[in-house]
Amino acid sequence: MPAAPLHQKSFHSSDLSRHSGMVFAAAEDHPVQVTRRDGDALVLMSQREADARESLLQLAAQLIAAATSESGTLAESMAERLTWMLALSTEDQERCAADLLRAARASFATNQAHLAIAELTAWRETAIANAAGLGTGRVDWIDTGIVVERP
Structure with missing residues (x-):
């Protein structure tokens, strides 16, 4: 099976054993459905x-x-x-x-x-x-620019 596009949303259960890297890569990006012949489809997603x-x-x-x-x-x-x-x-x-x-x-x-x-x-x-008291203090803005020598 060629590399599936990362946006693929559904895989067959056999893809987990044959092309697990491709399935896992897709599941890291978004939840994917894993279809099974003998049971309900499952969803694989990142933690x-x-x-x-x-x-x-x-x-x-x-x-x-x-x-x-x-x-x-x-x-x-x-x-x-x-x-x-x-x-x-x-x-x-x-x-x-x-x-x-x-x-x-x-x-x-x-x-x-x-x-x-x-x-x-x-x-x-x-x-x-x-x-924590952050952001409640007075802010003093400098009205004039300060020239700094080039390092």
Whole structure:
């Protein structure tokens, strides 16, 4: 069998033994289906992909719980579940809630878990930086350029 394109999404089970490198290379890029004559098809994917999907499902559970809560705003309800959000200002909590919801919708619509996970990670890191006192200090801008000699 010639080398399959990396974007191939389905393989026969015999390809695992005969051309495992090709199947594994495709599975590192995206989940692939392995069809079997005597059983249900299986899906092979990287641990990174499986972890991203698990994280997306956990986020979805939190978003659904927050969205269906009858107490407070969406941001307040989300901050009860994602407690790191409490390190954000009230305004940033509102922006975070909206951004996470938008990114989760995009992830589900496109089957690209990384969109929501990246947004979640960015906001969580911002909250951690805020909690550590980073970014709250005064910034002094230099109005004039400084000429530096060439080394």
